[in-house]
Amino acid sequence: MILQDWWFTTLMGVKEPIRSPLKGDTKTDVLVVGAGASGLAAALKLASSGSKVVLIDKNICGGSSTGKSAGFLTPDSELELSQLLRKYGTTGAKDLWEVAAKGVEIMVSNIKEHKIECDLQVQDCLFIGKGASGWKDVQDEVEARKKIGYSSTLYTESEVPSVLGSKAYSGAIRYTGTYGVNPLLYAQGIKEVLLDKGVEIYESSEVLSYDDHTVRTHLGSVTADKIIFCIDKPKKEITKYSEDVYHAQTFLSISEPLGDNDIANLFPQGPLQCWDSDLIYTYFRLTGTKRLLVGGGDMLTTYAKNDTTTARVINRVINNLKEKIPSIRNLRFIQYWQGRIDMTRDLIPTVLRDPARPWTHFVLGCVGLPWATFCGDFAARNVLDSKELDDEKFYRYFSADRKFFIPTWMENILGKQLVFTINNAWAKYKQRDATSKI
Ligand SMILES: Cc1cc2nc3c(=O)[nH]c(=O)nc-3n(C[C@H](O)[C@H](O)[C@H](O)COP(=O)(O)OP(=O)(O)OC[C@H]3O[C@@H](n4cnc5c(N)ncnc54)[C@H](O)[C@@H]3O)c2cc1C
Structure with missing residues (x-):
């Protein structure tokens, strides 16, 4: 790789x-x-x-x-809706969720209006819970969406394999209005x-x-x-507001193209964009060229000052995902890269x-x-x-x-x-x- x-x-x-x-x-x-x-x-x-x-x-x-970036176009960011709700209350959570939803809308309408060829994929989100705490996170998200008036579909542990080829997750929430793109x-x-x-x-x-x-x-x-x-x-030298930002590092990798059977095993109801409930979460989606994009990180490197350029972290992320999803065990990943996302406190x-x-x-x-x-x-x-x-x-x-x-x-x-x-x-x-x- x-x-x-x-x-x-x-x-x-x-x-x-x-x-x-x-x-x-x-x-x-x-x-x-x-x-x-x-x-x-x-x-x-x-x-x-x-x-x-x-x-x-x-x-x-x-x-x-x-x-x-991985090109997930979703209002979810580091702060999920339930977390916005706790932090800001119903009105504030709705205001800020709609900031990001509006951002999705602007990007998609730009792509359509200007016919930009950037592999736009209509892909529902699937937030997947790991273990008992992950199941609670999924339920919190469902409750938050209900409270604010957004629809979603809940999958229990036994229902997850109907949308994702894995028996390793404790539940999931799915919702629409999200996309994948070559950023x-x-x-x-x-x-x-x-x-x-x-x-x-x-x-x-x-x-x-x-x-x-x-x-x-x-x-x-x-x-x-x-x-x-x-x-x-x-x-x-440019601005005193440089003090207001720091960065978090995350890693990505792309696979060789999957065969149609592999895709059907991975996403039985069609491709989804997924991330799990871990603090340093693993995220993955299929591109229009049928390649699997997998991202993630670890505690040691997320807030590190400098770039980590070896494949060590992403290899571990990929191997952990392969343990959970049997159909991708033999999938070969060809390129990896890292990036640092600017964020405020x-x-x-x-x-x-x-x-x-x-x-x-x-x-x-x-x-x-x-x-x-x-x-x-x-x-x-x-x-x-x-x-x-x-x-x-x-x-x-x-x-x-x-x-x-x-x-x-x-x-x-x-x-x-x-x-x-x-x-x-x-x-x-x-x-x-x-x-x-x-
Ligand atoms: C690996 C990775 C995966 C991610 N995955 C996703 C995802 O799937 N979905 C999602 O929504 N977000 C994702 N993100 C986050 C997302 O990429 C960023 O939040 C977003 O791109 C920020 O956009 P921006 O315009 O604010 O910053 P940037 O894209 O960083 O743009 C800032 C620009 O300023 C330029 N610049 C800086 N200093 C100067 C200077 N002095 N003079 C001239 N130019 C300068 C830089 O070159 C840069 O082009 C990911 C990020 C990374 C790193």
């Missing part, structure tokens, strides 16, 4: 996977820095409303987290749309400094009336207008393609001043002044890595927002 991102392998058929870097000085109405799901959504919203837009990225469009082809497809709309796109162009209305790269500069930063792993994105420079907006720590898409679109809407009734409400959810279980100053003593780990776990399993009314 080789270390290579499968989605990059699929770019070999793409006409223009990389644009020239920014050279010289240019001016524009709006500059978007960062061309992941959030920056692309921002640029598309702005370009569609007639603004002159420049988009720059230090990689290729989608080259960071977006193009490393890098999606990003490159949006790039084409933006170029058609006249957006200037520069790749391999890292913003190295930022002063007033001007950002500088190694060969040029852009001066803009408004600037939106949709970047990952932000450096403190409570796993909710930070989106803000910089009070010191109100022409500058930041979109940081979006966990999930749909969240990133919503937040990029939201920031662009506010740049355009086309405010909607909900905007101030979302600025409150996404504010940089949120309270956390372990206060930020403790990071000077305990270190960012440990404090983030504890605050993330607290947000997931314990936190109740002070304003929540369940």
Whole structure:
């Protein structure tokens, strides 16, 4: 198995996977820095409303987290609905679930409207419980969905094999409205749309400094009336809000194509996108090319500061999955890769207008393609001043002044890595927002 991102392998058929870097000085109405799901959504919203837009990225469009992701398009992220319900109460949970559902809707409608070839698969979600605690998690999710008014199907232990070829799980919940996608082809497809709309796109162009209305790269500069930063792993030279994000590492692998019989054994009622109830969960889905994509991680590497590039972790994830699903025991996996997802201390994105420079907006720590898409679109809407009734409400959810279980100053003593780990776990399993009314 080789270390290579499968989605990059699929770019070999793409006409223009990389644009020239920014050279010289240019001016524009709006500059978007960062061309992941959030920056692309921002640029598309702005370009569609007639603004002159420049988009720059230090990689290729989608080259960071977006193009490393597994391409599950679901409102679920690190926070499941039952966890949002506990944290925010019914109204807040619904607000935030619908943020991500709206992100899914924007992405799917972009794919359909612009006929982007990115292996869009309609795939229901299957959240699978492991052991007694996993069965409880599944039931909590069913209850949360009922309470908020969303439908779902519950499978008991003996019913799980009717949808997934395994007798190793204690139950599962399934729901619709979710999709699978090749996320890098999606990003490159949006790039084409933006170029058609006249957006200037520069790749391999890292913003190295930022002063007033001007950002500088190694060969040029852009001066803009408004600037939106949709970047990952932000450096403190660019923004003090770099303090608000850290990352979690996860690993992915792709198999050789499965035969039709193997697919029928694996998914007796048709392909689903699945993840389990473990803290560091295993997730898998079938691509349109009939390959199995498997992801996961472990406690030691999730919050590690640096990339882990060996296959050790993903091999263990694959072997554990093979023990549970007999029909894939002989399946060969050909490529693996890892990525680090930016996240905040409570796993909710930070989106803000910089009070010191109100022409500058930041979109940081979006966990999930749909969240990133919503937040990029939201920031662009506010740049355009086309405010909607909900905007101030979302600025409150996404504010940089949120309270956390372990206060930020403790990071000077305990270190960012440990404090983030504890605050993330607290947000997931314990936190109740002070304003929540369940
Ligand atoms: C292995 C893996 C699997 C995942 N699986 C899923 C999944 O199945 N479903 C899902 O919804 N989410 C998944 N995610 C999470 C998802 O990928 C991210 O939450 C999402 O892509 C974030 O999008 P973004 O636009 O905020 O950030 P990014 O995609 O990271 O985009 C930020 C961009 O900013 C650029 N940038 C950074 N600094 C600079 C600078 N100084 N100058 C210029 N450009 C800069 C980067 O190059 C990058 O392109 C996964 C992530 C990983 C790593």
